[in-house]
Every structure is written in C-alpha cells, then in structure tokens.
Amino acid sequence: MTVVTRFAPSPTGFLHIGGARTALFNWLFARHHDRHGDGGKYLLRVEDTDRKRSTEAAVEAIYDGLQWLGLDWDGEAISQFSRVERHRAAVEQLLADGHAYNCYCTPEELAELRAEARANGQRWRYDGRWRDRDPSDAPAGVAPAVRLKAPPDGETLIEDLVQGKVRVANGELDDMILMRADGTPTYMLAVVVDDHDMGITHVIRGDDHLTNAFRQKQLFNAFGWDTPAFAHIPLIHGADGAKLSKRHGALGVDAYRDQGFLPEALTNYLLRLGWSHGDDEIISTDEAISWFGLENVGKSPARFDVEKLTALNGNYIRQCDDHRLVELILPALTIELGREPSQPLKERLERGMRGLKDRAKTVPELVESAMLYVHERRIKLNDKALKLVDEEAQYRLQSVRDGFAALDQWTEDALEAWVKNFAEETGTKMGKVAQPLRAVLTGTTVSPSIFEVLVVLGREESLGRLGDAVDDA
RNA sequence: GACCCCUUCGUCUAGUCAGGUCUAGGACGCCAGAUUUUCAUUCUGGUAACACGGGUUCGAAUCCCGUAGGGGUCGCCA
Numbered sequence: 001m002t003v004v005t006r007f008a009p010s011p012t013g014f015l016h017i018g019g020a021r022t023a024l025f026n027w028l029f030a031r032h033h034d035r036h037g038d039g040g041k042y043l044l045r046v047e048d049t050d051r052k053r054s055t056e057a058a059v060e061a062i063y064d065g066l067q068w069l070g071l072d073w074d075g076e077a078i079s080q081f082s083r084v085e086r087h088r089a090a091v092e093q094l095l096a097d098g099h100a101y102n103c104y105c106t107p108e109e110l111a112e113l114r115a116e117a118r119a120n121g122q123r124w125r126y127d128g129r130w131r132d133r134d135p136s137d138a139p140a141g142v143a144p145a146v147r148l149k150a151p152p153d154g155e156t157l158i159e160d161l162v163q164g165k166v167r168v169a170n171g172e173l174d175d176m177i178l179m180r181a182d183g184t185p186t187y188m189l190a191v192v193v194d195d196h197d198m199g200i201t202h203v204i205r206g207d208d209h210l211t212n213a214f215r216q217k218q219l220f221n222a223f224g225w226d227t228p229a230f231a232h233i234p235l236i237h238g239a240d241g242a243k244l245s246k247r248h249g250a251l252g253v254d255a256y257r258d259q260g261f262l263p264e265a266l267t268n269y270l271l272r273l274g275w276s277h278g279d280d281e282i283i284s285t286d287e288a289i290s291w292f293g294l295e296n297v298g299k300s301p302a303r304f305d306v307e308k309l310t311a312l313n314g315n316y317i318r319q320c321d322d323h324r325l326v327e328l329i330l331p332a333l334t335i336e337l338g339r340e341p342s343q344p345l346k347e348r349l350e351r352g353m354r355g356l357k358d359r360a361k362t363v364p365e366l367v368e369s370a371m372l373y374v375h376e377r378r379i380k381l382n383d384k385a386l387k388l389v390d391e392e393a394q395y396r397l398q399s400v401r402d403g404f405a406a407l408d409q410w411t412e413d414a415l416e417a418w419v420k421n422f423a424e425e426t427g428t429k430m431g432k433v434a435q436p437l438r439a440v441l442t443g444t445t446v447s448p449s450i451f452e453v454l455v456v457l458g459r460e461e462s463l464g465r466l467g468d469a470v471d472d473a
Numbered sequence: 474g475a476c477c478c479c480u481u482c483g484u485c486u487a488g489u490c491a492g493g494u495c496u497a498g499g500a501c502g503c504c505a506g507a508u509u510u511u512c513a514u515u516c517u518g519g520u521a522a523c524a525c526g527g528g529u530u531c532g533a534a535u536c537c538c539g540u541a542g543g544g545g546u547c548g549c550c551a
Binding site: 110359 | 474475476477478479480484485486487498499500501502509510511512513514515543544545546547548549550551
C-alpha cells in the first residue's frame, strides 16, 4: 500500500519548532516508504478555514520554513478554504443520511449553559437538545449550526501507532459542530473530508490532537469511510516542562536560522527528540530516511535543549563545505563592512575557513572569528592583545618581521620552522613569540593556528600588519 | 474538575513488547587529564538515573496493581 502523509499547519503565524518536527516525521515516513515500501507521498495542506486569523504572510513563512529545512512536499499545497464547497456538500450528505442535524442553539445560549455548568463544578457537554426534535420546532430567523449525531453508547477505540490502544466512552463525547451557523465548515469536518479525499493513509501529528482523533473517527464512521492510521507524537516542551507553543516561547524556525543554526543540525536535533535509532546521534538525512519508523517513536514528551542543538550545530559546521560557510557569513560581513566583500576577500575567507570552522558552533561565532581576515590596516588590537605586545615582545617581533621578510617560502611549514628555530636560538618559549604575533596579526588573543593565519593573509598583508606594530617602537 | 496520556542520569535517550547477558549503555552539559603557539577540535577518564509502594517470579528497569508527580484536551479556533 502506498503511504500518503500530510502536514497540515494553520497559517496563523510562523512555522514553529513543534510544527517543524511534525512535518519532519511526516516527510520521513513518506520518504521511507517511497524508498523501502510501495511508495510514499507527503502532502501539504494549509488549514486556512479560519479567515479571521489566517494570513498570506503566515502561509509564506511556513513555506519558507519548510523549504529551508528541506522538507519538500509532493504536488501543490492545498488550501483547505478553497474546498469549502466540497465540505458543505459533505455536510448535506450527512444531513440527508440522518447522521447530522440542525441545532438552533445560539453561541450566546451555549456560552451561558457552559458558564452555568462551570459554576456548578460540572463538566460542560452539549446535551443534544436539538438532536431528535422535529424540524418544525425550529425558531424563525435563527440560522442553525449542523452537529454530528454521535453514537451515545459504547466506546471509540483508537489504535494509535505511537500511543497504542486508547479508548474513550462515547458518553464523554458530545455532538460536535460540523458547520457553523454562517455556513462555514469547522476544522473537524474539514480535516476528515480532506484527509479522505486526499487519500491520507497515516495521520502523524502532535499528541495534543489525540482527543480530536476520537471525534474524527466517529465522523469517518458516519461517512462510511475508512479511518486512516493515527500516530500521535509526543509534544515538545520548554525548559519548564510545559507545552511549547507560540504563546510559550516557541520560536519560528526562522529564528533558529537567524541565530546561526544549520537546517541539517536542526532536523537532526528534532529527529532525536522522541525518536531514536540505538545510540546514533549524528544522523544524515539519507540515514534518517532509511531508518525512520513510527515504532521507534517514544511516548513521552521531550524538553527542548538548546545546548545539545548547539553542540550538534558545531558538528555540522565542522563538516560543512567551506564555500557554503562563506556564503552563510556574507550577509553579516556585508553589514560589518558596509559593503559587499570583494572577490579576493571572499577567497581569503574560504582559504581561512578550515581553521575557523573548528572553532565555531554557530554562524555568528564564525562571523566574529572571521573578522580577523576582514579587518583592514591598520587593525585595532583589543585590550588583551595590547597587553601581549610589550616592549620585549615588540623587540622580538622586529626580528620575526625581518626573518619572515627574508623567507623565500611563504608556507605554514616554512614559517613554523623559522619561528621554532628562532625560539630555540633565543631561548624563548614558543608562546612568547606566537602570542604577540597573534596579537598584532589578528588584533585578538584567540585565532586559528598563527601559521595558518599568516598563509591565509598572505605575505604582503602579514608583513604589513607586523610592520604596523613594530614600527611604532 | 472530568477524560486521556506520560514517568530510566540535570537534559535527549538505549534497554521494556519476547523478565536473567543491566553492579543500567550512549549523547549533551559539567569536572579532570592528554595533545598544543592561543582558543577550539580531538582523545582519555570521571560525575549522574530505573518516581514511590506493594505484588507475581528462583530472578523485574522490564509483567500486574496502587500512589505520587508531570502533561494534553475539554471553542460555532485549528
């Protein structure tokens, strides 16, 4: 059987981290079955039926987020709102079949009943007062909402692929509204009709939808349709253990991009939140597609840990292609510089990336460390660097400058050999030479190997920076 | 409150379905050491958990019951 999954975000804001993981799991499940099973499709459906809260900007933000993460969907994204006629027709069908009925309670009336129940410490549940009433009782001038005639007895069982068998007594569920008095379909109705029409075989979504699944199953039954398999994945919690939501510290994936996280690091991290494959931690997308399955999804919620994400990100940055890293730091450098870095500078940065990327866990850190290659003479030394260049050091640096200038090979090996030899002959510790050198070359006390820096900067620039410092003396 | 779900190191998790190989493994964090021109990387070692109480069993992290704690849902939102 071909597997068809979908991600169904509502465009009321950015794509947040929980949504991203839901999308990831749906995507992986479909791609896994496409590769190892009888085919798999991953569809995108935008749940924009709430016209008041849905915005075009949010739709774009969601597309952007998904694309950045590399979670490409099959076919065109479907707008749920565009299917409103189909939803209405489905409700008509239910009405005609006697599985639904008109309810003439007004929202105000319902609110009152709800408040009353609460005041008495009772749980509110619609009592089905219009369920079996004669249509001729309908009050004039009141537009009805349509409710499902839900089974009053027995129980509804969900065989969830993650949570296992979960059952609830039908008496706990009331007759849900399928169509509002204004003729617009509700989420419950739209989801069921769309999932059916789109041929969805597996509904993978957050655990917060588990209770919806019971109602949706009743609806599928009323239509006489097969119910898709459900998989309710545990939620992501914040550091305090409460559900991470837009109102509760959940950031959009764009925020993580802006903070300098790589998409592959974020998906790898998200994947490991609730899913595991033995002791594997660093998992490529390719491996994830091969290994992913719902049976390895845990049942308990996980807390979001930026430290671990950061560690993972550092790992991916180290493995990252140098050219791509330069592209990633370019926007920030352009701001620092006030103009787009020149081609020679970009090439210098790419040469320097080898030593820089080992020392960065995020893109902004990379930007900061890369500045040593960006600064123009004369470069400013920070306080710590300044302290290293005392009189004694300056004296030594003169010799170094002269020695370097006389070198006919400007390579790491040649430079290092010269410094080692110089240290030995003058009875100085390497650090006493290398640190002041680092200070005047980079303006800081921390950098990649000083010999690498020398080569990346090139002979002319290196000698220039050295001279700037030495000639002060 | 009602209904539903969850519970292994601080955090993410392996192990639980098929009880013994678990004096509970890995990762992040933290601590110490090694390498070293700084920092980082890398490497080595260490820290730290089966929520609690009963039961079943020769034997339980694993099965059963209860308790506690945490979470989710209770909209003419999605």
